[in-house]
Amino acid sequence: MSIRTPNSHGSHGISRRTLLKLIGIGSAGAALAACGAAPAAPAASSGNAEPEPTAAPAAATGSIRVLVCCATPAEEPLRNKYNAAFEAANPGIKVIAEAPPAGMNYFEKLQTLLAANDMPDVFDMWEGYVQPYAANGALLAMDDLLKADSKIKADDILPAVVPxxxxxxxxxxxxxxxxxxxxSLFYNVDHFKEAGLEAPSPNWNWNNVREAALKLHKAAGGKVERYGVNFENWFVPWQYMMWSNGAEVFNADESKAAFNNPKATEALQFWYDMVNVDKIAPNQDDAKALGSMAKAFASGQISLRLGNYWDLGELKETKGANWKAVLAPKSNSGGRTWYMHLGCWSISAQSKMPQAAWDYARDFVLQRPIDSVTPYVPPLKSLMSTFKGPDHEQLGYTALPEIVSQPGTLRIPGAGAKFDKIQGLIQAELDLAFIGKKSVADALATAEPKVNEELARK
Amino acid sequence: MATAPARTRPGHLARREALIGYVFISPWLIGFLVFLAGPILASLGLSFTQYKPGQIPIWVGLANYVRMFGDELFYLSLSVTTKYTLISVPLGLAIALGLALLLNQKVPGQRFFRTVFYVPSLISGVAMAIVFAWIFNSRFGILNYLLSFLKLDGPNWLSDPDFTLSAFVLMSLWGVGSTVVIFIAALQGVPVALYEAASLDGAVGWRRFIHITLPMISPVVLFAAITGVIGTFQTFAVSYIMTSGGPANASLFYLLYLYKNAFNWFEMGYASALAWFLFLIILICTGLLLRTSDLWVHYEGLGKK
Known part of the structure; x- marks a missing residue:
C-alpha cells in the first residue's frame, strides 16, 4: 500500500492523515476490546426448570472476579493459596481477586461498581447488607445452584444462619x-491476681463485670492509671445489650421502633453509667486517645474489655500481654443474645460465570481456608466438628457450637436496607447519652419518632 | 468614510487551523463532556427519579425536592453547613487579611514567613483531618494542653456536640495561607501614590487602612469571599474522616449527608436532588455577594464606589 501526501487533485489514495485516523480508530477498538469481559459462558438457569446436578467442576471457561472486604494481612496468603488451588481444580477458570485494605470503604466501592454495571462475580457481604442488595436486584438467588449441588445440602445449613x-x-x-x-470478655490475668479477684467465668453477668471493674480501676489525682472496663458504643454492642436484656429494636413486622422501653433503657443506662457515673470506663474522647482498644487492653491500660474476635490479632501481636477471655457476659436478667457477624459470599446478578462463582463460594465454605487465622463458626452442621483451634479452649469458643444452635442466641439487624440510616438516627441520640448529656431514656424517646418516620417512608 | 470590511467565509487555511485547534483541545473537551457535563446532566435527570444503583430509575417528578422540606436531617445538615460558613468565612477572611498586612511589612525574613504561612495550605485535607483529630483530643491534644496554661479546662472538642463545630471552624483557619498570598498580591497592587497623598492629608494608620487599603483590595476580598462560601458549602473530607457527622449529627455537613444518601442508603435519586439544591444555594449565595458588592467593592475606573 502506498502512502500519499495530501493533494488537491482529488486523489482517492489513502492520505497520511486518513491512515493515522484508521490506526487511531483501530487502536481504540482494540483497547476497548481488551477492556471488555472475556467471552462468557452461558449463564446458569435461573428459571423454574429443574437444573441438572453438577457433580463435576463447571465446564465454563473464563475468569471470575472476586472482591474481598476487610481481609487481614494474615489471611492474604491463605486466600491466595485457596485461589490457586481453585484454579488448579477447575481448569479453564481464572480467579482475579481484589482485596482492598480493610476499612477502605468497601461498600462505597461496591456501590460504585454496581452503579457502573461492573460488579465482581463473587464478593463479600455483611450482615444486614444482603437484604438491601437483594432488594435492589444486585444479587443472584442461589437456590437453584444449591439444589443442583452434589457437595452441599440445604438441610445441612444451620437454622441460625438462614435468615x-x-x-x-x-x-x-x-x-x-x-x-x-x-x-468475648477479655481480662488481664495479672490485674485480677493483683486485686485478689477470681477470674471471670462464662456465667458472669453485667453486675459481675461492674463489680470487678470498680475494684480493678486505678486513678489518682484525677489521672486514670488504668480503666476497669472498656466497651464500644456502636450498633453491635448496643443491640447485644438491648437484646440480652429482653428488649427489641423493632416490632415483629419491623414497621415500628420498639426500643423505647424500660428494658432497653435499663440495659444501656447500666453500661453508660460505668462511663459517666462510676467513671471506670473510658469515654469517647479517652478511647480515641488510647487508640486501638485491643492494644490498650493488651498493654495493661484496661483490665476488662468487651470485645470482638478481630481483637485477637492485635492481642496476640502484643508481646508479654497476659490475658485470657471468656464469652461475653449475660445480662443481669440472665439473657444473652448476640449480634451475628458474618463472613459471606454473594454472587452478582450480572455474573456471566454464576456456576464458577458458586463453586468458588461453596468450596470456600467447605474448605475453610482462612479458619486458622479467622476463627469463624462454620455455617454447616456437618462442619461443626471442624470448629477447633489451639486457643479455642482458652477463649471459651468450645461452647459456641452448642450455644449458637439454640434458637434466639444470634440475631441480625432488622429493617433491611433502612438499617444503616436507622442505626445512625439511634446512634446520634445515644452519642449524647454516652457522653452524659442526656439520659438513655430521653435519647431513646427522641430517637423513636425519627425511626418510625423512616420506617414509614416508602 | 471608512467602509466595513466585507464579510467573507473563513478560508481553507482558517478552517484547517480551527480544526487543528479542536483536535488539540479534544482531550480536555472529551474529558469535559464525558466526565463532567455528562454526569452533571445525568444527575439532573436522576434527581427526578427514584434511583437505586443497579436498578432502572423510576420517574417521580419533583418528589425528591418535596421530600427535602420534610426531612429533618436535610435541615440539620443545612443548618450545620450554614453556621459553619457564616462563622468560618468571615473569620478566615479577617485572619488572612491581618496576616497579609503583617507579611506585607518590610521586615527581615519576610519571604520566609510568607512561605511558612502558605505551607499548611498545601497539606491534603485527609492528612490535616488526622492530625487535627489529635490536636483536639481532650486528654492528650495540644490545644487543651495550651489552654491549661491559661487555667482553662478544655472541652471534649470532637465528642461534645456543643464544641464540634467550633473545632471545625478553628481547623478551617489552618488553610488561610492561600488567601493570605492572594491578599498580599492585592496589597502590593495598591498604588503607593495613594498612601503618599493620604499622608499629606494627615491620614495614617487605621484611617489609611479603612479609606485606602480596604477599598483598593475589595475586589480581591469579594473573590475570596465567594470562593470561601463555595468551599465551605462543599465541606466533606474533614467531617467524613474525623467524626463521620457525629457526635449527635453535630458535624453532619450537607455534602456528607448527600454522600450518605448516595453511597450508604441507596438513595441516588434523592442525593442528586440534594446536589442540585446545593448548587442552587451556592448560586444564590454567590448572587447575593455579587449584588451587595455594589455597596462595598471598589472598582477603579468604573466611576463607582
Missing amino acids: AQSYQGKQYAFIYGFMPGPV
Whole structure:
C-alpha cells in the first residue's frame, strides 16, 4: 500500500492523515476490546426448570472476579493459596481477586461498581447488607445452584444462619462463617491476681463485670492509671445489650421502633453509667486517645474489655500481654443474645460465570481456608466438628457450637436496607447519652419518632 | 468614510487551523463532556427519579425536592453547613487579611514567613483531618494542653456536640495561607501614590487602612469571599474522616449527608436532588455577594464606589 501526501487533485489514495485516523480508530477498538469481559459462558438457569446436578467442576471457561472486604494481612496468603488451588481444580477458570485494605470503604466501592454495571462475580457481604442488595436486584438467588449441588445440602445449613443469608425466602448469600458480637470478655490475668479477684467465668453477668471493674480501676489525682472496663458504643454492642436484656429494636413486622422501653433503657443506662457515673470506663474522647482498644487492653491500660474476635490479632501481636477471655457476659436478667457477624459470599446478578462463582463460594465454605487465622463458626452442621483451634479452649469458643444452635442466641439487624440510616438516627441520640448529656431514656424517646418516620417512608 | 470590511467565509487555511485547534483541545473537551457535563446532566435527570444503583430509575417528578422540606436531617445538615460558613468565612477572611498586612511589612525574613504561612495550605485535607483529630483530643491534644496554661479546662472538642463545630471552624483557619498570598498580591497592587497623598492629608494608620487599603483590595476580598462560601458549602473530607457527622449529627455537613444518601442508603435519586439544591444555594449565595458588592467593592475606573 502506498502512502500519499495530501493533494488537491482529488486523489482517492489513502492520505497520511486518513491512515493515522484508521490506526487511531483501530487502536481504540482494540483497547476497548481488551477492556471488555472475556467471552462468557452461558449463564446458569435461573428459571423454574429443574437444573441438572453438577457433580463435576463447571465446564465454563473464563475468569471470575472476586472482591474481598476487610481481609487481614494474615489471611492474604491463605486466600491466595485457596485461589490457586481453585484454579488448579477447575481448569479453564481464572480467579482475579481484589482485596482492598480493610476499612477502605468497601461498600462505597461496591456501590460504585454496581452503579457502573461492573460488579465482581463473587464478593463479600455483611450482615444486614444482603437484604438491601437483594432488594435492589444486585444479587443472584442461589437456590437453584444449591439444589443442583452434589457437595452441599440445604438441610445441612444451620437454622441460625438462614435468615441472615436470605431475602423473601430465597438465598442470596452463602455464609462461610460467623461469630457472635461482642463475643468475648477479655481480662488481664495479672490485674485480677493483683486485686485478689477470681477470674471471670462464662456465667458472669453485667453486675459481675461492674463489680470487678470498680475494684480493678486505678486513678489518682484525677489521672486514670488504668480503666476497669472498656466497651464500644456502636450498633453491635448496643443491640447485644438491648437484646440480652429482653428488649427489641423493632416490632415483629419491623414497621415500628420498639426500643423505647424500660428494658432497653435499663440495659444501656447500666453500661453508660460505668462511663459517666462510676467513671471506670473510658469515654469517647479517652478511647480515641488510647487508640486501638485491643492494644490498650493488651498493654495493661484496661483490665476488662468487651470485645470482638478481630481483637485477637492485635492481642496476640502484643508481646508479654497476659490475658485470657471468656464469652461475653449475660445480662443481669440472665439473657444473652448476640449480634451475628458474618463472613459471606454473594454472587452478582450480572455474573456471566454464576456456576464458577458458586463453586468458588461453596468450596470456600467447605474448605475453610482462612479458619486458622479467622476463627469463624462454620455455617454447616456437618462442619461443626471442624470448629477447633489451639486457643479455642482458652477463649471459651468450645461452647459456641452448642450455644449458637439454640434458637434466639444470634440475631441480625432488622429493617433491611433502612438499617444503616436507622442505626445512625439511634446512634446520634445515644452519642449524647454516652457522653452524659442526656439520659438513655430521653435519647431513646427522641430517637423513636425519627425511626418510625423512616420506617414509614416508602 | 471608512467602509466595513466585507464579510467573507473563513478560508481553507482558517478552517484547517480551527480544526487543528479542536483536535488539540479534544482531550480536555472529551474529558469535559464525558466526565463532567455528562454526569452533571445525568444527575439532573436522576434527581427526578427514584434511583437505586443497579436498578432502572423510576420517574417521580419533583418528589425528591418535596421530600427535602420534610426531612429533618436535610435541615440539620443545612443548618450545620450554614453556621459553619457564616462563622468560618468571615473569620478566615479577617485572619488572612491581618496576616497579609503583617507579611506585607518590610521586615527581615519576610519571604520566609510568607512561605511558612502558605505551607499548611498545601497539606491534603485527609492528612490535616488526622492530625487535627489529635490536636483536639481532650486528654492528650495540644490545644487543651495550651489552654491549661491559661487555667482553662478544655472541652471534649470532637465528642461534645456543643464544641464540634467550633473545632471545625478553628481547623478551617489552618488553610488561610492561600488567601493570605492572594491578599498580599492585592496589597502590593495598591498604588503607593495613594498612601503618599493620604499622608499629606494627615491620614495614617487605621484611617489609611479603612479609606485606602480596604477599598483598593475589595475586589480581591469579594473573590475570596465567594470562593470561601463555595468551599465551605462543599465541606466533606474533614467531617467524613474525623467524626463521620457525629457526635449527635453535630458535624453532619450537607455534602456528607448527600454522600450518605448516595453511597450508604441507596438513595441516588434523592442525593442528586440534594446536589442540585446545593448548587442552587451556592448560586444564590454567590448572587447575593455579587449584588451587595455594589455597596462595598471598589472598582477603579468604573466611576463607582
